[in-house]
Amino acid sequence: MHTPTPKDLDKEIGAWADRMRAIVDGRPLAASVSGGKDSTAMALLLKEAGLPYVAYHCDTGWEHEETAAYVRDYLPSVIGPIEILPSDKGLAERAIHKGIWPSRRIRWCTDELKLKPAKRFLGAFDSEPISVVGIRALESATRAKYPEWERSSLFDCEVWRPLLRWSFDDVIAMHTRHGVLPNPLYLRGATRVGCWPCVYAKKSEIRLIADIDPARIDRLRILESEVEDARRAKVAAKGEKLIPGTGGVGFFRHRNGRPWPIDKVVEWSRTSYGGKQVELFAPAESDAGCMRWGLCETVERDGDAPWLSVDQGAPREEKSSPTDPVEDERGGELAPTGEPS
Ligand code: SF4
Numbered sequence: 001m002h003t004p005t006p007k008d009l010d011k012e013i014g015a016w017a018d019r020m021r022a023i024v025d026g027r028p029l030a031a032s033v034s035g036g037k038d039s040t041a042m043a044l045l046l047k048e049a050g051l052p053y054v055a056y057h058c059d060t061g062w063e064h065e066e067t068a069a070y071v072r073d074y075l076p077s078v079i080g081p082i083e084i085l086p087s088d089k090g091l092a093e094r095a096i097h098k099g100i101w102p103s104r105r106i107r108w109c110t111d112e113l114k115l116k117p118a119k120r121f122l123g124a125f126d127s128e129p130i131s132v133v134g135i136r137a138l139e140s141a142t143r144a145k146y147p148e149w150e151r152s153s154l155f156d157c158e159v160w161r162p163l164l165r166w167s168f169d170d171v172i173a174m175h176t177r178h179g180v181l182p183n184p185l186y187l188r189g190a191t192r193v194g195c196w197p198c199v200y201a202k203k204s205e206i207r208l209i210a211d212i213d214p215a216r217i218d219r220l221r222i223l224e225s226e227v228e229d230a231r232r233a234k235v236a237a238k239g240e241k242l243i244p245g246t247g248g249v250g251f252f253r254h255r256n257g258r259p260w261p262i263d264k265v266v267e268w269s270r271t272s273y274g275g276k277q278v279e280l281f282a283p284a285e286s287d288a289g290c291m292r293w294g295l296c297e298t299v300e301r302d303g304d305a306p307w308l309s310v311d312q313g314a315p316r317e318e319k320s321s322p323t324d325p326v327e328d329e330r331g332g333e334l335a336p337t338g339e340p341s
Helices: 006-024 037-049 065-079 091-098 108-123 168-177 203-212 214-237 262-269
Strands: 029-032 054-058 082-085 130-132 149-152 157-160 325-327 334-336
Touching (some): 037 065, 065 082, 203 214, 214 262
Antiparallel strands (some): 325 334
């Protein structure tokens, strides 16, 4: 039985809630809340259906302060208490401690800041819970293949994705239906409001952060140096030598594995290549990451900025630059020019 969408809720919510209550069969529902629109809509649905749940949020220490305030101060007033799962070190502190940022190859952020805390939280229930997540099939071909119900060997419990068939408009309608304000970052143009930024940020997301939160870029620039210093100190402490081409300053790593310093990434984010938008850092479909289990705000397509305010001005005229990506003659793989040494 598919979850009714907001336009059908008035007539179907009762029958749906009865049916789900029978399936849930007394098991506790643990709702993952990211501070994004999908998980908020999901919690509102559970609340409207009268299905009791415990909401939780994995705190990476790397969210924008408005997301942190939204989760801690605003959302509990509309969806009820939220258990914040802290980590002893946030993403930046861990990167300095390790001397390395997370990357596609070594994505320790997902594991240490999302999956492990969630696994501990879900494992602490007296009886096996159901993990409820706000993933929607329309967001990507990969997510379209996820079932609504799935046994997770990782969490050792069932995962339920009640919004799987909902559209973007359904999610907005659910906020409107309950008079719930969105995370304020959406109103400033963000399409994703989790880690700020995610190591997989899209070009448009990086450009937006540079535009509306230049202090974050400044902080990243300093952190990049600190992480690189830590990496060099670790290598030196082991009596080893740096292998040329293996490191360098950069929160973002190009898909070819090389780090790019934040200023170069921001410069690139303001360019277009022959009018084409090329993603160098965004996830491939296979990089489900923490998105699979609904622990992060999921990636939206460009142009899906939900609550764009009308006063944001005309779209920027994009310029090309020498740092535009170029096509690799060997097979169309995209590679950047002017790589940092
Ligand atoms: S949102 Fe991105 S940076 Fe944050 S934990 Fe997930 S993969 Fe890592």
